[in-house]
Amino acid sequence: MSEIISSDNLRKLADEWIGQGIHVAGPQRSAGCVLYLPLLEPANLLLDGFVHPANSAKEFLFPKTEALYAYRIEGHDVKLVEQPETHVPQILLAIRPCDAVAFPILDHIFNWDFADELYNARRRDTTIVALACSVHDANCFCTSVGLGPASQRGADALLVPLTEDTFEVRSVTDKGRSLFAGKTKTDNVAAMAAAGPEPRFAAEAVRRFAAANFEHPLWAEHALACVGCGACAHTCPTCHCFDIVDEHSARVRNWDSCQFSLFTLHASGHNPRPDQGSRQRQRILHKFSIYPEKFGEILCTGCGNCTRNCPAGLGVLPLLIAIEHEEYLPA
Amino acid sequence: MSEVFEPRIVAFVCNWCTYLGADLAGTTRLEYPANVRIVRLPCSGRIDFNLLIKAFEVGADAILVSGCHPGDCHYNTGNYHARRRWMVFRPLLEVLGFDMRRLHFSWISAAESRKFQQTIKQVVEETRELGPYQYPVPPAATSGKGHEPQKSHFDAAAAQQRAREMLEAKEVDVVIGYGSSGPVFVRRVEDVSRITCEDTRLNLTTYLAKKEVRAMGRPAILTKPMDAGALVVLERESQIESGAVKTIPIGEPGAGDFSDLDALLALPPDARMAWWAAEFSRCTRCYACRQVCPMCYCERCIADKNRPVVIDTSPTPVGNFAWHVTRAFHLAGRCVGCGACNHACPVGIDLRLLNMAVHRAVDEHFGFNVGADPKAQSPIGSWAPADHEEFIR
Numbered sequence: 001m002s003e004i005i006s007s008d009n010l011r012k013l014a015d016e017w018i019g020q021g022i023h024v025a026g027p028q029r030s031a032g033c034v035l036y037l038p039l040l041e042p043a044n045l046l047l048d049g050f051v052h053p054a055n056s057a058k059e060f061l062f063p064k065t066e067a068l069y070a071y072r073i074e075g076h077d078v079k080l081v082e083q084p085e086t087h088v089p090q091i092l093l094a095i096r097p098c099d100a101v102a103f104p105i106l107d108h109i110f111n112w113d114f115a116d117e118l119y120n121a122r123r124r125d126t127t128i129v130a131l132a133c134s135v136h137d138a139n140c141f142c143t144s145v146g147l148g149p150a151s152q153r154g155a156d157a158l159l160v161p162l163t164e165d166t167f168e169v170r171s172v173t174d175k176g177r178s179l180f181a182g183k184t185k186t187d188n189v190a191a192m193a194a195a196g197p198e199p200r201f202a203a204e205a206v207r208r209f210a211a212a213n214f215e216h217p218l219w220a221e222h223a224l225a226c227v228g229c230g231a232c233a234h235t236c237p238t239c240h241c242f243d244i245v246d247e248h249s250a251r252v253r254n255w256d257s258c259q260f261s262l263f264t265l266h267a268s269g270h271n272p273r274p275d276q277g278s279r280q281r282q283r284i285l286h287k288f289s290i291y292p293e294k295f296g297e298i299l300c301t302g303c304g305n306c307t308r309n310c311p312a313g314l315g316v317l318p319l320l321i322a323i324e325h326e327e328y329l330p331a
Numbered sequence: 332m333s334e335v336f337e338p339r340i341v342a343f344v345c346n347w348c349t350y351l352g353a354d355l356a357g358t359t360r361l362e363y364p365a366n367v368r369i370v371r372l373p374c375s376g377r378i379d380f381n382l383l384i385k386a387f388e389v390g391a392d393a394i395l396v397s398g399c400h401p402g403d404c405h406y407n408t409g410n411y412h413a414r415r416r417w418m419v420f421r422p423l424l425e426v427l428g429f430d431m432r433r434l435h436f437s438w439i440s441a442a443e444s445r446k447f448q449q450t451i452k453q454v455v456e457e458t459r460e461l462g463p464y465q466y467p468v469p470p471a472a473t474s475g476k477g478h479e480p481q482k483s484h485f486d487a488a489a490a491q492q493r494a495r496e497m498l499e500a501k502e503v504d505v506v507i508g509y510g511s512s513g514p515v516f517v518r519r520v521e522d523v524s525r526i527t528c529e530d531t532r533l534n535l536t537t538y539l540a541k542k543e544v545r546a547m548g549r550p551a552i553l554t555k556p557m558d559a560g561a562l563v564v565l566e567r568e569s570q571i572e573s574g575a576v577k578t579i580p581i582g583e584p585g586a587g588d589f590s591d592l593d594a595l596l597a598l599p600p601d602a603r604m605a606w607w608a609a610e611f612s613r614c615t616r617c618y619a620c621r622q623v624c625p626m627c628y629c630e631r632c633i634a635d636k637n638r639p640v641v642i643d644t645s646p647t648p649v650g651n652f653a654w655h656v657t658r659a660f661h662l663a664g665r666c667v668g669c670g671a672c673n674h675a676c677p678v679g680i681d682l683r684l685l686n687m688a689v690h691r692a693v694d695e696h697f698g699f700n701v702g703a704d705p706k707a708q709s710p711i712g713s714w715a716p717a718d719h720e721e722f723i724r
Contacts, residue, residue: 033679035613054677064615065645116385224543225514227533229622231677234615247643247650248388253382254645255615262635276545311623313513313530 002191003169003184004162011042013183014093018042023090025060027053036060036095041128047094048161051137052303054235056090057099058106061122068118070250078193081249091179094131098142098303100154102237103128109240127175130155131167134194139304141317143196145203147302150193162193167191195304198319201324203288203298209323210281210289220277222319225312228276230257231308232283232315238299258282284319338392340367340451343382345375345440347411348399351441356448363451366397366458374398376409380420380660381633381641382654383434387466388643393433393458394448400438401716410438411714418718419663419692419711423656426595426688432461435623437724450724459472466648467608485509485581486530489555494523497551499556503577504548507535514538518547526553528581532674533623534667536561539571539626551577556584560667560702561625567705568665587668592687611651613678616644620672620682621658626665633657637665659685664710665695666704 005013018022024039027046034050036057071080092100103123111115112124133140133149142148152158157176159167168191169184171177233239234255241263243256257264259280262275271278291299300316307315344350350371356363356706363599372378375398383394396417398410417436424431435454439447498520506517508526514535515525535552538544554562559578597602608691618634621627634642635653642657643650659682665721673683693699696718699710 030613030679035678054679065647065650118493220543224516224541225538227537227619227622229619229675230615230617231619231675232489234617243644245637245640245644247640247645252645258616260618260635262631277543307512309619309677310513311533311619311671313510320513 001186001188003171003180004163004187004189005159005169005180005184006169007047007165007167009183010047010159010167012043013180014039014045014091015043017091021088023088024093025057025090026093026095036092036099039093045094047131047159047167048134049115050116051133051135051140052096052098052305052308054305054309056102056303056305057095057103058237058240060092061063061103061126062106062110062119062240065252066118067252068244068248072249085121087125089125089127090122091127091129094159095128095130096303097130097149097151097153097155097158098147098301099237100128100299101147101151102154104154105238105295105297105299105301106240108297109291112295113184120137127156127179128154129176129179130158132158132160132191132193133196134161136194136197137304137308139303139307139315139317140197140302141200141320142302144199144201144320145298145300145302148193149196160193162189162191170181170182181184206284206288206320206323207292210285212284214281218319218322219277219281221282222314223276226259226276226280226314227312228279229311230255230259231309231311233257233259235305235309236263236286237301237303237305257287280314280319284316284323287316288320336459336460336462338366338455338463339390340393340454340458341386341391342367342369342395342451343375343378343386343407344369344371344395344396345377345398346371346373347405348403348441349375349397349437349439350449352439352443352447354546355441355444360445361448363448364455365450366455374406374409375413376406376411377406377475378413380416381653381657385641386419387433387464388649390654392461392464393435395435395437395454397437397439397450398448400440401720403440408714409648410715411718414723415714415718416711416721417722418696419689420660421722422688422692423659423663423685425600426592426603426685427607427656428598428600428605430600430604431460432457433464435474435724436722437696446573466652467604468648485528485531485555487526490528490579490581491523491526494526494551495520495719497577498523499580502549503551505544506551506553506579507538507544508553508579509533509535516544528553531555531581532671534558534625534669534671536565536576537623537624537625537671537682539565539576539584549575549577551579554578554580555582555669556580557667557669558625561669562701563628563705564626564667565628565667567707567709573705587689589691591681592684595684607652608648610680611648611655614646614651614680615678616646616651616654617677618643619675619677619682623663623671623675625669625671626662626667627658633661655682655685656678658682662686663689664699664701666690 028044034053072079089184110119156173158170241256242253265271307317404410497503509528509531511529642653693710697710
């Protein structure tokens with residue numbers, strides 16, 4: 001037995017949620033790009049015809065800029081100013097499984113040595129409705145990191161395309177069940193998830209290579225084309241590094257990227273990661289070696305956004321494939 | 332209590348003329364509204380646009396910039412440089428839909444206390460009518476123009492042939508070309524087949540600033556028609572030596588197309604500002620635009636300076652506005668229109684439009700062709716007596 005919903009009814013449901021004051025976000029076409037954006041008009045919700053939005057869904061739990069607190073300087077005193085609660089209940093609708101799974105992975109870091117209440121509060125108030133993939137492109141590699149096009153982890157409910165305009169609703173948690181309770185039709189057809197991309201590399205081999213080859217010509221060779229921007233990290237569902245600055249009487253955290261030269265620059269002028277090779281190595285090490293050793297999980301969901309958005313066609317995938325096959329030119 | 336709007340005016344004035352004019356207004360008891368905050372700088376030529384943007388960020392409702400009359404500058408030509416920069420800065424702000432009625436420029440000499448008084452009165456009254464300045468609030472859902480990366484078709488075989496010849500003749504040590512996904516750095520003749528010209532989004536001259544690439548030796552670079560101009564600019568700015576970089580041109584040059592810019596300019600200023608606010612709201616400050624730009628070779632970008640912070644690093648409407656205006660202005664007379672920044676932007680902001688506005692301004696006002704002559708003087712670093720000044724009081 002399965003629960004079925006048509007795309008029309010799904011959009012109507014989204015409209016109801018919006019009417020209830022719930023913040024709904026989902027993939028939409030913004031002229032040239034597909035992006036996860038706040039949903040104001042349910043008709044704009046994209047349910048097919050795209051592989052992955054150019055951004056990731058992390059920004060709805062971990063915004064690109066966020067004030068931790070504000071302050072006022074009065075004479076010799078610094079007075080803290082209460083920040084208004086900015087989050088409202090939200091539903092992330094039709095996000096890809098590779099975005100949904102990022103949240104349980106990120107939960108580790110946001111609750112490791114310090115429970116990040118800003119993240120946690122949003123996390124509690126967020127319901128995640130994932131949409132299984134029916135297409136993939138050359139940048140996708142979820143199957144190489146143990147996931148797949150209909151992976152349920154991190155989702156409260158998963159929509160699996162059944163026909164052109166119907167979906168099977170697979171409720172995963174109580175949150176997801178209550179969201180769709182009474183809104184679906186019960187039927188005895190079951191949706192078949194589409195085949196994922198062929199596995200491209202073995203994550204364990206990457207971990208072994210990265211852990212054993214801190215110094216290796218591959219890093220520098222691969223990083224030659226890297227221009228040092230943060231497009232990979234900023235569009236990654238799991239990259240979570242941030243910078244803290246004081247601006248306009250508030251202490252603000254903003255997304256950062258390990259690919260920026262400024263990321264590790266010391267006040268003395270010394271930079272322990274002086275070139276793109278060491279920065280690319282850091283990104284791979286963090287995702288495939290450091291994070292797994294600390295938290296038992298790969299910090300990568302195989303969404304392919306880093307490669308898709310890289311102006312130089314890099315991202316992690318070509319490097320991971322090169323590590324697997326050692327297809328590199330010696331310097 | 333009645334709610335009378337008292338505009339805040341920030342006046343950036345030069346030390347030698349306008350400040351003395353203001354001083355004289357005080358000593359001769361000429362009254363003028365107390366709405367103005369005067370910031371004294373050595374010369375109007377010193378007035379950086381980031382100061383003006385900063386003033387709006389911290390609550391200014393209008394700005395006045397004032398210096399010595401032409402011919403009166405204490406440093407001979409500082410005011411001419413200021414005037415010229417405004418000729419380029421104003422069209423940039425116009426494309427952004429910035430309310431130009433909030434920007435004032437005047438020449439006020441040390442003796443013109445009455446002119447100072449009158450100017451301040453006028454600026455305050457005009458601003459009072461406009462109401463407070465507010466950064467546009469981006470609409471929650473954006474519908475930017477975006478762009479589709481164009482897959483261009485170039486003759487890879489010819490480029491491979493030329494690369495092979497150059498490497499065989501040992502004319503160059505490395506050929507930087509376009510591969511199937513991103514650039515390739517070909518150092519051996521047997522690798523020239525990697526030059527497939529499939530992904531040609533980048534302007535490869537950007538790699539000349541990279542020390543790892545410089546260390547490879549003498550380069551040859553595949554250049555699309557708009558890209559090669561970057562080498563002229565880099566030579567003008569002493570970043571490369573004349574003839575040090577060989578090129579392998581690919582593609583046929585086409586005419587510059589300004590129709591998108593004209594379409595945007597046809598909108599009323601408010602609509603333009605709202606459109607840009609929506610565009611900028613998607614910016615995460617990944618700096619892909621800057622990193623792919625051959626002209627953005629500064630070792631430490633002004634956006635990365637944090638002592639003091641010149642441009643907010645936060646990707647807020649305020650910070651993003653400051654960043655994109657600054658970048659566009661820093662490219663005045665330098666952007667060659669290759670479009671690499673547009674292709675690099677993950678969220679599809681049409682940055683090209685800002686660069687086109689500046690490009691058109693230097694072309695129209697100074698007849699300057701960015702990519703033509705490496706010996707030509709930069710239009711922003713020079714001035715002419717005939718520079719127009721109809722926007723100056």
